[in-house]
Amino acid sequence: MSVKTKPQQRLRRRRRVRAKVRGTATRPRLSVFRSNRGVSAQLIDDDAGRTLAAVAWTEEALKGLGRMEQATRAGALLAERAKAAGIERAVFDRGGYRYHGRVKALAEGAREGGLAL
Numbered sequence: 001m002s003v004k005t006k007p008q009q010r011l012r013r014r015r016r017v018r019a020k021v022r023g024t025a026t027r028p029r030l031s032v033f034r035s036n037r038g039v040s041a042q043l044i045d046d047d048a049g050r051t052l053a054a055v056a057w058t059e060e061a062l063k064g065l066g067r068m069e070q071a072t073r074a075g076a077l078l079a080e081r082a083k084a085a086g087i088e089r090a091v092f093d094r095g096g097y098r099y100h101g102r103v104k105a106l107a108e109g110a111r112e113g114g115l116a117l
Helices: 006-018 067-083 102-112
Strands: 029-034 038-046 050-054 091-093
Touching: 029 102, 038 067, 038 102, 067 102, 091 102
Parallel strands: 029 091
Antiparallel strands: 029 038, 038 050
């Protein structure tokens, strides 16, 4: 029996999710990264291998907020940047994290911002 660390377990879940989720130019993949300090997300076109829009917790608009409010605001900000880039729909990639807490708040913030997930 091998013992896997938490990052190894997350990587395994992440790969399982990525096997099913693929982003295109018309419907990019909304990829989420969550750390203890903050949350970041990006819209990725997997066909071209390009990031179309991104948001990170280190930006001035998000830095001083609480965790949940930061995640919700990050989702709304990403949706705003997606609209500016001409993107209205995306597929959600939770990155191996449970759809709960800050990951869920980011997705709901993006939906409220007008991005169809």
